[in-house]
Amino acid sequence: MTAPNPAKISFSEAFQLIDLIKNQIESVIIGKQSAVELALTALLARGHILLEDLPGTGKTTLAKTIARSLSCDFKRIQFTPDLMPSDVTGMNYYNTKTGTFEFRPGPVLTNVLLADEINRTTPRTQSALLEAMEEKQVTIDGVTHPLQQPFLVLATQNPIESEGTFPLPFAQQDRFLMRIKLDYPLKADESIILQKHTFGDIVASLEPVLSLDQVLMVQELTQQVYLEETLVQYILDLVEITRQSETVELALSPRASISMVKAARAMALVKGRDYVLPDDIKLLCIPVFAHRLKLKKAEKYKGAQVEDFLKQLLDKIPLSLRKREQ
Structure with a gap:
């Protein structure tokens, strides 16, 4: 039904x-x-x-x-x-x-x-x-x-x-x-x-x-929630880094990217806005991405955690310093 x-x-x-x-x-x-x-x-x-x-x-x-x-x-x-x-x-x-x-x-x-x-x-x-x-x-x-x-x-x-x-x-x-x-x-x-x-x-x-x-x-x-193109590229950059990292065994898939876009728009509504902010993506990074990532065993033995890895990613790609190709 x-x-x-x-x-x-x-x-x-x-x-x-x-x-x-x-x-x-x-x-x-x-x-x-x-x-x-x-x-x-x-x-x-x-x-x-x-x-x-x-x-x-x-x-x-x-x-x-x-x-x-x-x-x-x-x-x-x-x-x-x-x-x-x-x-x-x-x-x-x-x-x-x-x-x-x-x-x-x-x-x-x-x-x-x-x-x-x-x-x-x-x-x-x-x-x-x-x-x-x-x-x-x-x-x-x-x-x-x-x-x-x-x-x-x-x-x-x-x-x-x-x-x-x-x-x-x-x-x-x-x-x-x-x-x-x-x-x-x-x-x-x-x-x-x-x-x-x-x-x-x-x-x-x-x-x-x-x-x-x-x-x-x-x-x-x-x-209908507005998501600026630079924020879409920001999400793609975060996902791409997981695929290039030597410490990651299972990287983020396109489903993860789609999930983040949907979640970011919904989060904006929950926060009382009709547009997405960078903070929405940062707040959602661990809840949306962490359970989809798998680190290599060697990294686990060193005490590395997926949550810590994602926090480092957010620090590595500050939105204000990003440059987009025209």
């Missing part, structure tokens, strides 16, 4: 809608303004989010809060080692009463899908999400089923626990627009969290603040 073409809205109307959902999410996810803005950026850019952090830092709560704030269908999958691909996509089953095969849709046929602990299931089941995330459809027994729009996958994983896990291959990670980390809250913020979350389920009491049509309209508007 696909939604009809959304009507057009103005930038000022979009800013108001974004503020509504942003304020609601921040009322639950305390002290994590940057993570909330990144999550909304992914939503508006029609991308998917990999929430990677330590247990108990609010990954699942953030995913549920986003889903509750939208007037959309929401499904959750708890990934386990015995989960089968058909448990994700659905299957055709034989109805003995009618004598025919009928399609039983899986949880992936929804608007917002929470893939909890995605690295706890086998690569075969992980790959069941590939077509859905990239093509916005699933194919079962030769029949293609288009997904609802908007479609957002929020996957969580614990990066420090390896027992009983199956690390996501880079082909799967590349399907995520960005990887977001929440980290531990500050003491003052944690005090507010205790007051809000100790009694009752605050997420369950939330009401939707954006309708499905409103989400689609704001998503459409991101394409």
Whole structure:
């Protein structure tokens, strides 16, 4: 089932809608303004989010809060080692009463899908999400089923626990627009969290603040956000350096460039602007690029981290010093 073409809205109307959902999410996810803005950026850019952090830092709560704030269908999958691909996509089953095969849709046929602990299931089941995330459809027994729009996958994983896990291959990670980390809250913020979350389920009491049509309209508007040509070339320069570096084993692909352009336009909207600034790209560099890069083993043994490598790239290519060929 696909939604009809959304009507057009103005930038000022979009800013108001974004503020509504942003304020609601921040009322639950305390002290994590940057993570909330990144999550909304992914939503508006029609991308998917990999929430990677330590247990108990609010990954699942953030995913549920986003889903509750939208007037959309929401499904959750708890990934386990015995989960089968058909448990994700659905299957055709034989109805003995009618004598025919009928399609039983899986949880992936929804608007917002929470893939909890995605690295706890086998690569075969992980790959069941590939077509859905990239093509916005699933194919079962030769029949293609288009997904609802908007479609957002929020996957969580614990990066420090390896027992009983199956690390996501880079082909799967590349399907995520960005990887977001929440980290531990500050003491003052944690005090507010205790007051809000100790009694009752605050997420369950939330009401939707954006309708499905409103989400689609704001998503459409991101394409009209102005992105100067010099900023496009800046993104291309960052990507090109990763391909020339001797310390990189797996460099950034064209999908990474496209993802950055989409994310930068969406980030501008989240920030209340109809144009992209260099700071938008710098803020998005690690969330959009880090999970797509792989350093050579020799560099890892030296203690080099992908995040540090990207920070060095930003320092090497200051926008103000760049010269463009005429």
